[in-house]
Amino acid sequence: MNNYLHNEPVSTRSLFVTDTRRPASSRPVRAGVESVHDVPTWNPVERVWVSHFHQVGQERSRFVCQIRVRDLQDPRLQLRDDLLVVIELAEGIYTAYCHDLDEFGSGSSEAEALQDFRAAVADLYFLLRGEREARLGPMPLAHWRYLSRIIREA
Amino acid sequence: MSLHSREIDAAWKKIGMEVRDGRDIHARLYVDDVLILTTRRSKGSGPIGGNIPHLIRQQMRLNQDQFHDLIGCPLDREEYIAILRSKGLVPIRN
Numbered sequence: 001m002n003n004y005l006h007n008e009p010v011s012t013r014s015l016f017v018t019d020t021r022r023p024a025s026s027r028p029v030r031a032g033v034e035s036v037h038d039v040p041t042w043n044p045v046e047r048v049w050v051s052h053f054h055q056v057g058q059e060r061s062r063f064v065c066q067i068r069v070r071d072l073q074d075p076r077l078q079l080r081d082d083l084l085v086v087i088e089l090a091e092g093i094y095t096a097y098c099h100d101l102d103e104f105g106s107g108s109s110e111a112e113a114l115q116d117f118r119a120a121v122a123d124l125y126f127l128l129r130g131e132r133e134a135r136l137g138p139m140p141l142a143h144w145r146y147l148s149r150i151i152r153e154a
Numbered sequence: 155m156s157l158h159s160r161e162i163d164a165a166w167k168k169i170g171m172e173v174r175d176g177r178d179i180h181a182r183l184y185v186d187d188v189l190i191l192t193t194r195r196s197k198g199s200g201p202i203g204g205n206i207p208h209l210i211r212q213q214m215r216l217n218q219d220q221f222h223d224l225i226g227c228p229l230d231r232e233e234y235i236a237i238l239r240s241k242g243l244v245p246i247r248n
Contacts, residue, residue: 089204090204091203092203093205095209097209104206104213106196120178127180131189136188137185137191138242139243140189
């Protein structure tokens with residue numbers, strides 16, 4: 001795999017990162033729940049591509065990468081499918097943005113932004129679940145249909 | 155794009171977004187009792203930095219000029235809803 005901007009080879013090792021905030025050993029395992037995330041090599045996030053310079057609108061981000069989020073780290077919710085998230089660093093603030101949900105998280109580190117993003121997705125899920133479908137406009141309705149497809153309640 | 159939290163709070167209030175204080179400050183736009191969009195900002199009263207203003211603008215479905223007008227006051231609720239309606243984001247009343 002190549003760095004998409006500079007056409008430089010990217011080490012496969014750098015494509016996979018482990019979220020050290022919550023090691024696999026501390027993750028609660030519920031009986032009857034089968035998930036690929038429960039295997040010992042559990043990896044909550046996978047780095048898909050990395051670029052150190054990327055133009056965003058008129059501003060220049062210093063760091064951009066895309067990550068697959070595999071777990072919301074919320075005991076109430078499980079992801080059936082990965083969420084693709086773009087991490088950006090600008091002015092010392094990391095943001096984690098998911099285009100499919102038009103949702104983001106932010107923080108002073110990549111892990112903090114991802115954690116904020118996970119909480120934002122959970123908030124969005126419960127907000128939309130609490131509304132009747134007839135009371136959802138086109139955009140929230142599309143997000144709810146997507147979320148209800150990829151999230152399973154524990 | 156620089157944005158202060160009091161500017162975005164004032165803009166949300168001006169266009170009648172429902173603002174709730176939780177883990178973050180959540181703002182929701184309802185039109186005729188239908189949820190049209192949601193956005194949010196972190197708690198705190200300082201400037202909103204990094205790409206966050208850009209992401210809030212994106213969630214509010216405004217281009218840079220429209221967002222500038224929203225913050226600078228010329229854009230009101232009716233005009234904002236008209237923009238969203240033109241994008242098919244506000245259902246037409248029967």
